[in-house]
Amino acid sequence: MxxxxxxxxxxxxxxxxxxxxxxxxxxxxxxxxxxxxxxxxxxxxxxxxxxxxxxxxxxxxxxxxxxxxxxxxxxxxxxxxxxxxxxxxxxLGWSFEYNRPVNEVIGDRMWLTIVVSFATIIFTWVVSFPIGIYSAVRQYSAGDYMLTFLGFLGLAVPSFLLALVLLYFANVWFGTSIGGLMDPEYMDQPWSWPKFVSVLEHLWIPVIVIGLSGTAAMIRRLRANLLDELQKPYFTTARAKGLTYGRALVKYPLRMALNPFISDIGNLLPQVISGAAIVSIVLSLPTTGPMLLDALQSQDQYLAGSFLMLLALLTLVGVFLSDLALAALDPRIRMGEAG
Incomplete structure (x- = not known):
């Protein structure tokens, strides 16, 4: 190892x-x-x-x-x-467009991007895991059909269209200001409790918009992987030895079905930093995604190049960590590496 x-x-x-x-x-x-x-x-x-x-x-x-x-x-x-x-x-060089060091330009937007991305990741995992497990163990039930339909709907609806719809209803129903991660009066103001509440009031929209497609895809993958593992002889043997269905499910098939999600760690790290550019533009989010797009359009070479290199480094580190986690989780991978 x-x-x-x-x-x-x-x-x-x-x-x-x-x-x-x-x-x-x-x-x-x-x-x-x-x-x-x-x-x-x-x-x-x-x-x-x-x-x-x-x-x-x-x-x-x-x-x-x-x-x-x-x-x-x-x-x-x-x-x-x-x-x-x-x-x-x-x-990281000097940003010609912002007339500031690249470190400062990225740093101003980094923490908001991390907040949105981590909230989206938590939303995706918390929602997809229970639904994916339920759909697998209750295959072809009414709940499975309904959740499958919602999953396909989540995959089919464009993120920018859902963003516009949620912006409209949030403004009509809750009086939330359109766009951004806080009300306009809190922009460039020091942190306070009302400003924090304003961020929470706006945060749920980008979390749902960005996380919906990922949640739907994760539900489908977890369901398919778990159904495949439930049909294997080791699960039948575990049940025959007296293990309850729930304990056997958690101890063996669910653990094996998690491999694709562990491998996704390689994509999570750059996503945390880059954010969803298109959704961020539609929602006017002050994250790094629109900043990178503007830097590429204006050929701000130090800003664009340094940020892309940061994403590449995070991708390599994420893939490396996911490979180590897979080797620790799945004995078959360790055996294959030793052989």
């Missing part, structure tokens, strides 16, 4: 290097850069010094250098003339 862990950690290094190179190439593919768009805006406003300002900024941030030099400076393996130490030193 130790050799497997070390080997996986070593594989992560070239993977991150390859991801960083691909990310930087994709960001650089569109013609021009952020400063090109800024020049056009300044010229449209009749600013005669637009070219001089842009040339100064290009030199200041190293955008006048070659592609290889820019990549090396961004990673942190090439010294920067302006004090930029690079990703390897924990310096």
């Amino acid at each position: 130790l050799a497997y862990t070390v080997r996986r950690l070593l594989v992560m290094i070239p993977t991150l290097v390859a991801i960083s190179l691909i990310t930087f190439i994709v960001i650089q593919l569109p013609p021009g850069d952020f400063l090109t768009n800024q020049i056009m805006e300044l010229q449209a406003q009749g600013d005669p010094a637009a070219e001089e300002k842009a040339a100064f900024l290009r030199e200041q941030y190293g955008l006048d250098k070659s592609f290889v030099e820019q990549y090396a400076i961004w990673i942190g393996i090439w010294p920067s003339e302006k004090g930029f130490s690079g990703l390897l030193q924990g310096d």
